[in-house]
Amino acid sequence: MSLFGSAPSAPSKSSEDIKTALVQQLQQESAMNNARALIGKINEHCYDACIPAPGSSMSSKESSCLSSCMEKYIAMWNVTSRTYISRVSQESKKMGGDASALVAMGTGSS
16 A cells, blocks of 8 residues: 555656657657648649649649649658758767657658
């Protein structure tokens, strides 16, 4: 029996379990933010470039332009993300830190 006569509580999570859960939550939130940003940028750049006069339907030319633009934009986004993650990892190693959590968070959009 614990203090005040109540049943003992379940063992608390270890600090490593809490850290792991927190890193996972940050990874998920980072991935969602990256996806939102990517969709916003695609809408901003590709839609404006490919659909000059919105109507009730898209022409095949507009659809093709939009698909091509989206593919290029996503590919460039992935290259930029990988380059950024690599740089963060290198800088962290120079400083003697562990960038594994930062690197893992950045991989959500790749």
